[in-house]
Amino acid sequence: MDDNGISAAQFHCLQQLLPRQGWTHTASDGGQNQFVGWEAHLRYEKDGAILTLIQGERAGRAYYTWEANPKAIVQMQALLQHCAQEVQ
Numbered sequence: 001m002d003d004n005g006i007s008a009a010q011f012h013c014l015q016q017l018l019p020r021q022g023w024t025h026t027a028s029d030g031g032q033n034q035f036v037g038w039e040a041h042l043r044y045e046k047d048g049a050i051l052t053l054i055q056g057e058r059a060g061r062a063y064y065t066w067e068a069n070p071k072a073i074v075q076m077q078a079l080l081q082h083c084a085q086e087v088q
Helices: 008-020 070-087
Strands: 024-032 037-046 049-058 061-068
Touching (some): 008 024, 008 070
């Protein structure tokens, strides 16, 4: 996939963590992806930071990733570290 790939556990942790930390879920979108799978996008915003969590399936394989504007990229490492501590 790409450098922003995350695990299913991290994806689900972020879905729960973001609202608890004041992020607002502002949009959801999804649908068929390249005729061989599907993809869903969940957009969150906080203080000008925009983070989109992406979950999908392509050719029978699930994947999880994210996209972010520069303000959200700065925060992503701390969010993922928090999720790593919750999993332990």
